[in-house]
Amino acid sequence: MARTPTTYDPFNAVAEPKRRQVLEALGEKELSVNELVELLGWNQPSVSKHLGVLKQVGLVEERRVGRQRMYRVNAERLKPIFDWVAPFEKYWTERFERLDTLLEKMKKEK
C-alpha cells in the first residue's frame, strides 16, 4: 500500500504546506476563490484543488453566492490535531509544569 490518502483525515490534509497556508489565509474571514488566488499568488486551479481536498476532509465549508464560492474554515476538524499534540507541550515549556504545580497545590489545600 501507498501512503494514507490526503483526504483520509485532517492530519494528512494539513501535512501539505500549501493547505496550511490556505487555512491561515482564511483565518476568521470567509473568502472567495479569486480572493484567495490573489492573496496567495497561485494559479486558480491549484487553489481550487487544494480547497477540494480541504472540503472533502471537512476542514473548510463552502457557500455559493452568485458565481462566487465563499470558503470558510471549519476549525473543529482541527481539534483532533490539537488534542493529539497538546499532551506533548509540557516537554518544551514550563508554563504547564507551573500550572500543574499550581493545580496540585490547590488540590492538596482543598
Add this chain to the structure above:
Amino acid sequence: MARTPTTYDPFNAVAEPKRRQVLEALGEKELSVNELVELLGWNQPSVSKHLGVLKQVGLVEERRVGRQRMYRVNAERLKPIFDWVAPFEKYWTERFERLDTLLEKMKKEK
C-alpha cells in the same frame, strides 16, 4: 511533483497514523525496538522503518545500549505543529481564554 516527503517536516511524518502511535507509545519512557514491537504488535522491520522516519525528521532520538537501541521522543520537534494549530483552538472552546487570563494575572501579581 509528488507529495511532500514524509521526512520533510514533522507535519508529514506525523500524518501517518502508525507513527503517531509510536510517539504515543514512547510517551515519557524510553523503549527499545523490541519493546515497541511487543507493545504495538507489529513486525520488527515495520517498527524500525517508522522509527527511521521519525529519527530523520528529529522526532525521536536514539541511544545505543549493547545490542539494543533505546528510543525516546524529542517533543520539541512537535512544537511547530502545536504552534500552528493552537490559534484555531479558540473556535471550539473557551478554556484557553480562561487560562490566558489566569497566566496574565499571575504575571502581574509577581
Add this chain to the structure above:
DNA sequence: TTGACACATTCCTATACAGGAATATAATAT
C-alpha cells in the same frame, strides 16, 4: 444568445511512499 466571468474538473507525469519478504549488520554469549 452571446460573451465574459468565477470556478471546478480532467488528463498527464514524475515522485514517494508503506507494507511484505528477505537479507544484512552489529553485539553478545558459548
Add this chain to the structure above:
DNA sequence: ATATTATATTCCTGTATAGGAATGTGTCAA
C-alpha cells in the same frame, strides 16, 4: 569461531499524490 539476539536495510509493488495545461460548467450581463 559460531550461534544467537537485536535491529537495520534492501528489493519489490500498488497506490496516491501535486503541479501544469487544457477544458468543462454554471452564472450573470448586454
